[in-house]
Amino acid sequence: MPKGTAVKVRNSKGREFDLIQSKYDRMAFERVLYNGGYTVHISLPEDYEVAENDFLYNVENRINRRLVSLIVPSYVSQLPTSEDSVLKGMIDFGTGKISDKAVFTVAAVSDDVPETIQKEAEEHSQLPAFYQLRLQKKGQDIETAGKKTIRLTGIKGHLAKVYLQTGTGLEAVTAKTEDGSLILEMDKLGSIIVLTDRQVSELDKSQLQAAVHSGYQLLLQPVYQYDSKDRQDAFQAALLAAEAVLADPALTYRAYAEALADLEKAAQALSGQAPAAPQPALASAARAGSQSADPAFLSAAPAAPAFPYLPATGEKASRLAFLGGVLTFLGLGLLTLKGSGKEKR
Incomplete structure (x- = not known):
């Protein structure tokens, strides 16, 4: 007894x-x-x-x-959620024990969102959801001492934060997701607010899709092709990251906004410039044999870029014409030098 x-x-x-x-x-x-x-x-x-x-x-x-x-009662260290719980899972009491007659319930609650939580949710494009975690025995709420681990399934969206409502305000709850389950570490049960990142639908991706399309066009422009390797690499990384974000079926607004901002920042950082076109006076001087040995003129020819360059429309002809002028200059110079050699003999 x-x-x-x-x-x-x-x-x-x-x-x-x-x-x-x-x-x-x-x-x-x-x-x-x-x-x-x-x-x-x-x-x-x-x-x-x-x-x-x-x-x-x-x-x-x-x-x-x-x-x-x-x-005689039986004691357990874990309890599953009741059949009428909106989220399924279990509560683990760690080293503690509780009667197997106890009932663990997770119920949805329709409460007004606190102003601080509402502001945070709007700033980060998040959705708040309320749940009541209750441990009861014979219809009466009971409390247990010690830390409890709660694992729940059924939470939709990417987890952002979890808060516990108390008599004095809100307390942040240690929370994480693992294998599709929400895991909470709590000392006491009560009403919790779960914030999840709002997901982006296919119709909402147009701005980032346009930015990616423009990014690939930018790869053919001098502002990218004549820029430093560091800025080129940074732009390519942002472009590839944006493509990966668009392919994510569970894309959140936070990830979407970050990818768009990173791509725009990398594009704005590009500052490459194509070499200046040759002046007409320089081209006419190239045809004069008396100036063929002028080293200053030889050094004035612009160096070709270290990477493949695709000239814009109308630019190809001028570059080829300039190249022909240089070849003409070199040919005249060689003839003049040969003539001088014959006179010495």
Whole structure:
């Protein structure tokens, strides 16, 4: 018999009598009573039960006995969510134990969003959802000491933050996602607010899609082709990252906005410039044999870019014409030098 068990009887007039635990049979309670009807109430320690309680018994002029089955509780370290929970999962009490008669429920709650949470959700394109975590036994809320780990499935969207509503405000809850489940570390249960990143639909991706399209066109422009390798690499990385974001089926507004901002920043950082076109005076000077050996003129020719360059429309002809001028100049110079050699002989 568990310590703390007590048995009382009450007669028809409302008078109560305590039954005394027997010295010889610790499972028995006894007392001499007058004949008549009595209501029997058995008090037990927490979690213990009896098969029947508060029952009527008629005492007669004889030895009266009534057998009552004692139900010994079972203790567990984990409890699954109840069948009517909106989110499925379990609560783990760690090293602690709780009666298997306890019920863990997760219910959806329709409450007004606190102003601070509403502002945070709007700034980061997040969606708030309210849930009530309750641990009950016999319809009464109960509390347990120590840290509890709660694993829940059914949360839609990418987790941002979780808050616990208390009597004094909001407390941040240690939370993470693992294998599609939301995992919470909590000392006490109550109402929680789960913030998830708002997802982007296919119709909302047009701005980033346009930026990626423009980015590939920018790869053919001098501003990219004549820029430094560091800025070229940064732009390519931002462009590829934006493509990966667009392919994400669970794309969030936060990831979308970051990819768009990074691509725009990398594009604005490009500052390459094509070499200046040759001046007409320089081209005419190239045709004069007397200036063929001028080193200053030779150094004035623009160097070709270190990477393939695709000239814009109308630019190809001018570059080829300039190249022809240089070849003409070189040919004249060689002829002049040969003539001088013959005169010396």
